[in-house]
Amino acid sequence: MSKKVLVLGANFGGMTAALKVKHELGDDVDVTVVSESDRFLFTPSLIWLPFGKRTACDITFDVAPTLEHHGIDFVHAAATGIDPVARTVSTNDGRVRAYDYLVVATGYRNNDDVVPGFREHARTITTLSRAQETGVAWQAFLQRPGDVVIAATQAAGCFGAAYEFLFNTAYQLKRAGLRKEVRLTYVTAEPFLGHFGIGGLPHGEQLLGMFLNRQGIESRVSVGIDHVAEDALVLADGEELPFAFGMVVPPFLGQEFLTHTVGLTDDKGFVPVRPTYQSEKLDDVYAVGVAAAVTVPWTTPVPVGIPKTGFPTEAQAATAAANIAAQVRGEPPVHEKPFGSIPAVCVMDAGNNGVVILADKMLPPRKHGVLIPGPQSHAMKLAFERYFLWKMRNGYVQLP
Numbered sequence: 001m002s003k004k005v006l007v008l009g010a011n012f013g014g015m016t017a018a019l020k021v022k023h024e025l026g027d028d029v030d031v032t033v034v035s036e037s038d039r040f041l042f043t044p045s046l047i048w049l050p051f052g053k054r055t056a057c058d059i060t061f062d063v064a065p066t067l068e069h070h071g072i073d074f075v076h077a078a079a080t081g082i083d084p085v086a087r088t089v090s091t092n093d094g095r096v097r098a099y100d101y102l103v104v105a106t107g108y109r110n111n112d113d114v115v116p117g118f119r120e121h122a123r124t125i126t127t128l129s130r131a132q133e134t135g136v137a138w139q140a141f142l143q144r145p146g147d148v149v150i151a152a153t154q155a156a157g158c159f160g161a162a163y164e165f166l167f168n169t170a171y172q173l174k175r176a177g178l179r180k181e182v183r184l185t186y187v188t189a190e191p192f193l194g195h196f197g198i199g200g201l202p203h204g205e206q207l208l209g210m211f212l213n214r215q216g217i218e219s220r221v222s223v224g225i226d227h228v229a230e231d232a233l234v235l236a237d238g239e240e241l242p243f244a245f246g247m248v249v250p251p252f253l254g255q256e257f258l259t260h261t262v263g264l265t266d267d268k269g270f271v272p273v274r275p276t277y278q279s280e281k282l283d284d285v286y287a288v289g290v291a292a293a294v295t296v297p298w299t300t301p302v303p304v305g306i307p308k309t310g311f312p313t314e315a316q317a318a319t320a321a322a323n324i325a326a327q328v329r330g331e332p333p334v335h336e337k338p339f340g341s342i343p344a345v346c347v348m349d350a351g352n353n354g355v356v357i358l359a360d361k362m363l364p365p366r367k368h369g370v371l372i373p374g375p376q377s378h379a380m381k382l383a384f385e386r387y388f389l390w391k392m393r394n395g396y397v398q399l400p
């Protein structure tokens, strides 16, 4: 009988893992993807959605046709529990599904309780629905402009998105003829500008400082947030920053159902993994992408998280798939790619400009790291969006 591989989640990690396993093993394996969302979402483009530069349709596609074309079953349901002894996953459609190998690629949810008032008053762009709400708030702001605050809270990790949204906001304010009359402030837990949650890169602090200066953006660095009021961000040091429009990036948590399986997750709901992406506790359970735990290797005056971006997610999913294929063949799972040693490859958009971020490793010590600013970065981001959606929609996960 074919081995059963069950993949939870159908975005960067889940799609890559499912397609890679199927491509490698063909008829020797039954692959099923179970996902709460039946659409792939290209999250990097959420930075543009509130400004009306993208719609949900532009940056999503139906995963079922792609998966079925490659011989993979798709189930549109949310996992509600994993029983590692019976090797089953229960879902919110009342079914229980068996697995021989399980891949957890269920990503993140916002920590809405990070500070009082975040849930009620803060706008964010980290999910499609919240980005759409932020778009409504932006339209209202254009009718009644005032101060703007863009922030990343203590323990946040997705600093790249905060910077991108900051610079895109500055660009959109300029286009609306509002840049001079609006006070724009960036608030961050990072110990210095350009830390990005990855310890910074050579000349990054100067470059980001120059970007902010040139655009007249104020900053509050290495500061936590006390609470979000209806129309102001109140910082841990007591400063109050009023806003007519704001966007706050929170820290992420793993999906709640994972925490019901004793010993599977850490206190944030992420799955501690070995360099093979097997769970630390279970040989037949893998976790990739945001769902996999990464230990923050430094302490900072205000805590910062690690950005778990798309490139490492794909690399982790490919590693997990190679190991599952080995296990199915009766071989040991020897493929290893620790998160810290995966290259950092990212393009940070700034509206009509941007920065390419390249480093030999996600985490220090590094041999090389470079930031390349310029308008070509914006063009690259646009081209990459088209390319990546085309690649995923067709299931061409063998391409870079």
Ligand SMILES: Cc1cc2nc3c(=O)[nH]c(=O)nc-3n(C[C@H](O)[C@H](O)[C@H](O)COP(=O)(O)OP(=O)(O)OC[C@H]3O[C@@H](n4cnc5c(N)ncnc54)[C@H](O)[C@@H]3O)c2cc1C
Binding pocket: 008, 009, 010, 011, 012, 013, 014, 034, 035, 036, 037, 038, 043, 044, 045, 046, 047, 077, 078, 079, 080, 105, 106, 107, 108, 125, 126, 127, 158, 160, 161, 255, 257, 288, 289, 290, 291, 308, 309, 310, 311, 313, 346, 347
């Ligand atoms: C605003 C923003 C901008 C970003 N920009 C960039 C960028 O420019 N470059 C970059 O490399 N990275 C960027 N990232 C990071 C990137 O989005 C993540 O690396 C990527 O989403 C991780 O993919 P994933 O598959 O691990 O998780 P996710 O993308 O979170 O996918 C999780 C999947 O699991 C499903 N799911 C959730 N719960 C369940 C459940 N209970 N049962 C079954 N399925 C479930 C979801 O429906 C989804 O399909 C950005 C992130 C954000 C928020």
